[in-house]
Amino acid sequence: MITARYHREIPQRYRLEAGKCLACGHLSFPPRLVCPECKAKKFETVTLSDEGTLVTFTVVRVASDKFSKETPFPVGIVELNGGVRVTAQIADANIDELKIGQKLRIVFRRIQDDGKAGILCYGYKAIMA
Amino acid sequence: MRDVVVIGAGMTQFGELWNKSIKDIFVEAALKAIEDAGVDHIDSMYVGAMSPGLFVGQEHLGAVMADYLGVTPIPATHVESACASGGASFRQAFLEVASGASEIVLAGGVEKMTDGADVTEALATAADQEYEVYQGITFPGLYALIARAHMERYGTTREQLAAVAVKNHRNGAKNPNAQFRSEVTAEQVMKSTMVADPLRLLDCSPVSDGGAAVIVASMDVAKKLKKNPIRVIASAQSSDTIALHSRKDITTLNSVVKAAEKAYKIADKKPADIHLVEVHDCFTIAEIVTTEDLGFFEKGKGGEAAEKGWTSIECKRIPVNTSGGLKSKGHPVGATGVAQIIELYEQLNGTAGSRQVQGARVGMAQNMGGTGASCVIHILEAS
Numbered sequence: 189m190i191t192a193r194y195h196r197e198i199p200q201r202y203r204l205e206a207g208k209c210l211a212c213g214h215l216s217f218p219p220r221l222v223c224p225e226c227k228a229k230k231f232e233t234v235t236l237s238d239e240g241t242l243v244t245f246t247v248v249r250v251a252s253d254k255f256s257k258e259t260p261f262p263v264g265i266v267e268l269n270g271g272v273r274v275t276a277q278i279a280d281a282n283i284d285e286l287k288i289g290q291k292l293r294i295v296f297r298r299i300q301d302d303g304k305a306g307i308l309c310y311g312y313k314a315i316m317a
Numbered sequence: 318m319r320d321v322v323v324i325g326a327g328m329t330q331f332g333e334l335w336n337k338s339i340k341d342i343f344v345e346a347a348l349k350a351i352e353d354a355g356v357d358h359i360d361s362m363y364v365g366a367m368s369p370g371l372f373v374g375q376e377h378l379g380a381v382m383a384d385y386l387g388v389t390p391i392p393a394t395h396v397e398s399a400c401a402s403g404g405a406s407f408r409q410a411f412l413e414v415a416s417g418a419s420e421i422v423l424a425g426g427v428e429k430m431t432d433g434a435d436v437t438e439a440l441a442t443a444a445d446q447e448y449e450v451y452q453g454i455t456f457p458g459l460y461a462l463i464a465r466a467h468m469e470r471y472g473t474t475r476e477q478l479a480a481v482a483v484k485n486h487r488n489g490a491k492n493p494n495a496q497f498r499s500e501v502t503a504e505q506v507m508k509s510t511m512v513a514d515p516l517r518l519l520d521c522s523p524v525s526d527g528g529a530a531v532i533v534a535s536m537d538v539a540k541k542l543k544k545n546p547i548r549v550i551a552s553a554q555s556s557d558t559i560a561l562h563s564r565k566d567i568t569t570l571n572s573v574v575k576a577a578e579k580a581y582k583i584a585d586k587k588p589a590d591i592h593l594v595e596v597h598d599c600f601t602i603a604e605i606v607t608t609e610d611l612g613f614f615e616k617g618k619g620g621e622a623a624e625k626g627w628t629s630i631e632c633k634r635i636p637v638n639t640s641g642g643l644k645s646k647g648h649p650v651g652a653t654g655v656a657q658i659i660e661l662y663e664q665l666n667g668t669a670g671s672r673q674v675q676g677a678r679v680g681m682a683q684n685m686g687g688t689g690a691s692c693v694i695h696i697l698e699a700s
Contacts, residue, residue, distance in 0.1 A: 197447055224558075244469070244567065247513065248457075249512055250437065250455065251437065252453075253437075263452060265561070273563065274448070275452050275560065277452055277453060288465070299451065311452070
């Protein structure tokens with residue numbers, strides 16, 4: 189991954205920074221230039237909750253080449269407290285125990301890498317709360 | 318807008334076409350369509366393709382294909398809307414003829430997926446690259462998220478998912494252009510390799526090469542050629558959030574609901590007026606969700622409908638994917654939306670052979686991109 193492309197997502201991937209619409213309060217993650225709810229264009233930066241609930245999940249058993257050594261790995265949609273939903277891997281979990289409605293917590297983890305000479309890419313994963 | 322009709326169609330065999338290049342495949346389909354229509358020229362052309370840049374390292378596909386089809390200097394444009402590229406290509410041709418800008422336009426689609434690219438990675442570019450794919454999710458994975466939620470909310474079962482694959486293989490076995498011309502049992506589906514829980518290999522459409530093309534024309538042209546024209550009575554398109562997780566309800570594809578509302582209104586039809594539908598069954602769960610969202614079945618009942626055979630050719634409640642669908646016919650991504658139109662063209666002309674829906678006069682094609690971030694719907698009617 190080109191360093192600039194990785195670098196500009198760091199506030200979201202490392203710190204869960206979202207854009208809160210100053211007009212209607214809607215949270216956009218990642219931040220946007222136009223509020224999808226009320227179309228206003230002014231935001232303040234807020235940090236999302238690191239606690240949430242599992243909305244749905246799967247276990248990826250056939251991955252792209254980049255993730256092929258990681259399989260099988262669970263991925264879910266997590267609704268963070270406050271309402272924002274994110275797609276995240278569920279780490280350190282017993283696959284058979286995963287349940288919709290499960291309480292989860294967001295943690296900082298290594299997500300992927302660019303091979304031997306490339307940068308290591310970090311971000312959020314979810315773990316059982 | 319004036320009346321627009323389809324007057325010719327052609328497609329290649331779908332499958333692993335190792336001896337044919339992307340150019341060979343597209344030109345073969347286009348030549349068949351031109352010959353079938355009996356036209357001596359085309360005014361312009363569209364080439365639907367999802368990602369020739371990633372699959373074969375070739376972009377600028379409009380010009381590439383116009384050159385190899387031998388029709389330069391006509392306008393030729395590559396159209397991309399992920400897996401809905403074919404439907405979007407057809408819609409561009411429709412709009413160009415409807416507007417009066419052209420009389421005869423070729424709408425084609427093609428994909429060459431077996432030339433060695435990382436197909437899983439290439440297909441994943443139809444999702445949000447930074448906030449879905451970055452986490453390692455795949456397309457089967459995204460549809461598995463929908464499937465799990467649908468099962469939890471509506472009680473959709475593993476057997477109901479399998480019923481979709483069994484029915485589509487049964488139809489595809491009767492389609493000479495299908496990639497898989499073999500039937501499968503529910504047991505085979507449910508014992509096939511797990512890809513992304515709960516979806517297994519036989520819940521997934523395959524990796525395919527293939528091309529499809531139709532000739533779209535004005536009614537005046539059709540009359541001069543003395544063709545039995547198939548009218549395009551609605552063309553509608555909608556979009557939705559690129560990321561599945563941004564949707565309030567992930568068991569409903571809102572782009573499908575919205576495009577269908579528009580299409581029914583334009584055509585002045587309702588679901589009960591449709592005699593057959595080709596839906597975008599990239600995964601078995603997609604057929605269940607789309608048959609609900611198109612209004613053929615109550616929300617949550619799509620699985621039951623598949624299991625009870627209400628979507629089979631014989632049942633006639635609403636025959637779904639008489640071609641075999643993406644599941645059995647194959648899914649060369651950019652060609653799929655055009656191939657759906659070809660199935661309607663054959664059915665409405667009464668030339669679908671052993672797949673024929675008796676008395677079919679009105680057909681619908683529903684083509685979508687990503688997890689439904691794009692949806693293109695057409696309704697065709699026999700004159």
